Amino acid sequence: MSTGLIVGIVVVVIIVVLIGWGVSAYNNLVTLKNRVKNGWAQIDVQLKQRADLIPNLVNTVKGYASHESEVFTQVTAARAGVVAAASNPSTTTAQRAAAENQLSRALFNLQATAEAYPQLQANQNFMDLQNQLKELENKIAYARQIYNDVVLKLNTAIETVPTNIIAGLFHFEQAQYFEADDASRQVPQVQF
Known part of the structure; x- marks a missing residue:
């Protein structure tokens, strides 16, 4: 065999390996991007489900604590903000997270208000709604954790060598984490 033929074969093998690696890296980035979308979904x-449950919970509490109108107004306004953010396609993940965090604070205040009414605490309908909400909050927290884990994997793949080359060539962008805002990190103040 001639030296030129060996060099040609080596070059072809290197090109095939690079193309194979590029396809694999691209497919991995697409998979991660789709997992981020799925996580958000x-x-x-x-x-x-939480937004649909809230009106029932509010109406149940309203029947017992009708003079706590400020709490009901906060929950209703926060829910409206979440629905508006969810229905607007230009809403960013950060804006959606802020709306969801505001709703979480309002729900905390609603639940704290409900604790001031022992007869409400004994109401089976209220207890069922509260348990459903608690289960949903746990599912939401778990889904957020999974989403953030996938965002971490995607963002790491986009930033690390050598997949950053493929990410740059095909304009892959980093995804936003679902983060609590500063107000969510504060302990809510409940007053009766």
């Missing part, structure tokens, strides 16, 4: 399903 899973969060969205849980948030929709």
